[in-house]
Amino acid sequence: xxxxxxxxDRVLNRPLLITPDKAQVILSVLSGRIGISSPEASRFxxxxxxxxxxxxxxxxxxxxxxxxxxxxxxxxxLVNRGxxxxxxxxxTSYEGIQHQLKAAASDPxxxxxxxxxxxxxxxxxxxxxxxxxxxxxxxxxxxxALVNGMACSAAYAIASGASExxxxxTGVSGSIGVVLLHADFSRQLAExxxxxxxxxxxxxxxxxxxxxxLPESVRSDxxxxxxxxxxxxxxxxxxxxxxxLTAKRAAATEARTFIGxxxxxxxxxxxxxxxxTVLVELQRAASTQSGKANPRRRNMENETGAGxxxxxxxxxxxxxxxAIASARADGVKAGRAEGIADVATVLGAEGIAGNAARMSxxxxxxxxxxxxxxxxxxxxxxxxxxxSAGQAHNRSGGPGAHLNARASVPDSLAAAxxxxxxxxxxxxxxxxxxxxxxxxx
Numbered sequence: 001x002x003x004x005x006x007x008x009d010r011v012l013n014r015p016l017l018i019t020p021d022k023a024q025v026i027l028s029v030l031s032g033r034i035g036i037s038s039p040e041a042s043r044f045x046x047x048x049x050x051x052x053x054x055x056x057x058x059x060x061x062x063x064x065x066x067x068x069x070x071x072x073x074x075x076x077x078l079v080n081r082g083x084x085x086x087x088x089x090x091x092t093s094y095e096g097i098q099h100q101l102k103a104a105a106s107d108p109x110x111x112x113x114x115x116x117x118x119x120x121x122x123x124x125x126x127x128x129x130x131x132x133x134x135x136x137x138x139x140x141x142x143x144x145a146l147v148n149g150m151a152c153s154a155a156y157a158i159a160s161g162a163s164e165x166x167x168x169x170t171g172v173s174g175s176i177g178v179v180l181l182h183a184d185f186s187r188q189l190a191e192x193x194x195x196x197x198x199x200x201x202x203x204x205x206x207x208x209x210x211x212x213x214l215p216e217s218v219r220s221d222x223x224x225x226x227x228x229x230x231x232x233x234x235x236x237x238x239x240x241x242x243x244x245l246t247a248k249r250a251a252a253t254e255a256r257t258f259i260g261x262x263x264x265x266x267x268x269x270x271x272x273x274x275x276x277t278v279l280v281e282l283q284r285a286a287s288t289q290s291g292k293a294n295p296r297r298r299n300m301e302n303e304t305g306a307g308x309x310x311x312x313x314x315x316x317x318x319x320x321x322x323a324i325a326s327a328r329a330d331g332v333k334a335g336r337a338e339g340i341a342d343v344a345t346v347l348g349a350e351g352i353a354g355n356a357a358r359m360s361x362x363x364x365x366x367x368x369x370x371x372x373x374x375x376x377x378x379x380x381x382x383x384x385x386x387x388s389a390g391q392a393h394n395r396s397g398g399p400g401a402h403l404n405a406r407a408s409v410p411d412s413l414a415a416a417x418x419x420x421x422x423x424x425x426x427x428x429x430x431x432x433x434x435x436x437x438x439x440x441x
Contacts, residue, residue: 045275045276046064048063061103062096062103066279067279067286069279069283070100070107072097073116073118074097074118075087075119076090076092076118077092077121078094078121078123078126079091079092080094080126081095081126092119097130097133101113105136110141111141112143112144113141113144114144114282115134115143115144115146115162116275118150118151120152120153120155121153121156121175122153122155123154128232128233130158131161131236132236134158138163143164144163145158145160146168146273147159147166147173147263147269151165151171151173157237160236160245161240162240164270165268166271167272168272168273169260169261171259171263172259173257174253174256174258174268175255175256176250177233177254177255184213204221207221234247234250235247237250253268260272342371343363345372349376351379352376358380361378361382362375362378363375365378
């Protein structure tokens with residue numbers, strides 16, 4: 001009787017986001033005619049344990065995880081408070097659901113979430129707040145609400161916050177409405193000879209009590225309370241579904257329920273699928289994204305080609321060699337162009353242009369690895385001006401002496417082989433200068 005009293009306290013004279021038939025079941029339970037089943041989360045998918053690198057359990061998750069997908073199962077009637085995770089005595093608490101959602105949001109091992117729904121709904125209080133938790137989770141991790149049997153009333157409010165709502169072919173969803181149940185036991189008690197007496201303070205303290213017929217004024221107050229929850233419900237749906245199902249369109253459904261394809265047509269759900277298919281889709285999507293984020297990731301098997309797909313192995317050896325050869329050719333071409341530019345700069349420099357000795361020496365300096373600027377400076381400083389040298393020699397009567405390369409190059413440079421025989425070496429030096437400049441760059 002204690003359990004029934006607690007259930008009665010939660011459902012009688014309180015707004016419920018629940019299907020009418022479920023409300024009738026609850027009333028029947030309270031009348032002592034049937035019991036309540038205890039649905040549990042599926043134990044066929046996922047692992048409830050956190051594991052170390054060796055696969056040993058190191059902790060327990062508040063949900064099951066399969067390939068990085070957290071599975072949050074929401075079954076049975078929903079209540080606001082309850083210090084448990086999952087279903088207990090046919091009830092699932094918003095408090096437990098919120099804890100699971102927060103844990104999944106911060107869990108680095110979880111990349112996406114499935115809300116596995118099989119619930120007719122439950123208490124209005126706490127439902128919108130839980131829907132808000134789902135919306136927040138969906139901002140950071142893909143969250144799919146799966147109508148895996150039923151997602152009605154409060155359960156649909158929760159589902160509406162997901163990135164996507166997927167329904168099975170026979171899944172029932174919708175029932176966007178609010179119901180408040182009042183039971184009048186006055187005639188039954190009278191037949192049993194029981195006369196209850198309520199002693200209270202405050203005119204509205206015992207409004208809606210089950211021991212007398214419901215006065216019209218109290219009915220109006222309770223209707224206002226229902227309307228307030230209804231407005232919050234449709235607004236929550238609009239926030240979660242956006243243009244797919246606005247608050248106005250949600251209200252226009254008039255709390256109808258929809259099965260499978262009809263739910264998709266009405267905007268209640270986005271598509272048809274199954275739990276297994278959605279799970280595989282999320283796992284594959286995460287694997288694809290991981291591959292895009294690390295396109296050149298390799299392991300030893302990839303490098304040898306064993307057990308790896310062509311996409312994982314990257315370019316073939318012949319493709320890599322062709323790319324390297326192409327890059328080398330481009331580099332040589334660019335270097336040659338820069339080398340020629342250096343030679344042109346030196347030969348056209350002031351003090352060099354038109355002076356055969358200096359031009360030849362400058363080209364040789366380039367071939368020795370000097371920069372264009374230094375080659376120009378060295379040739380200008382250390383190689384005599386042939387015109388001046390010729391004039392001086394003519395005055396001394398030595399015909400053609402200015403053509404002697406040794407007379408135009410300092411001994412220090414000549415000893416190093418720079419500048420000697422410039423007339424014979426100018427063409428070869430030019431080619432070597434270009435080649436060495438290319439190599440240096």
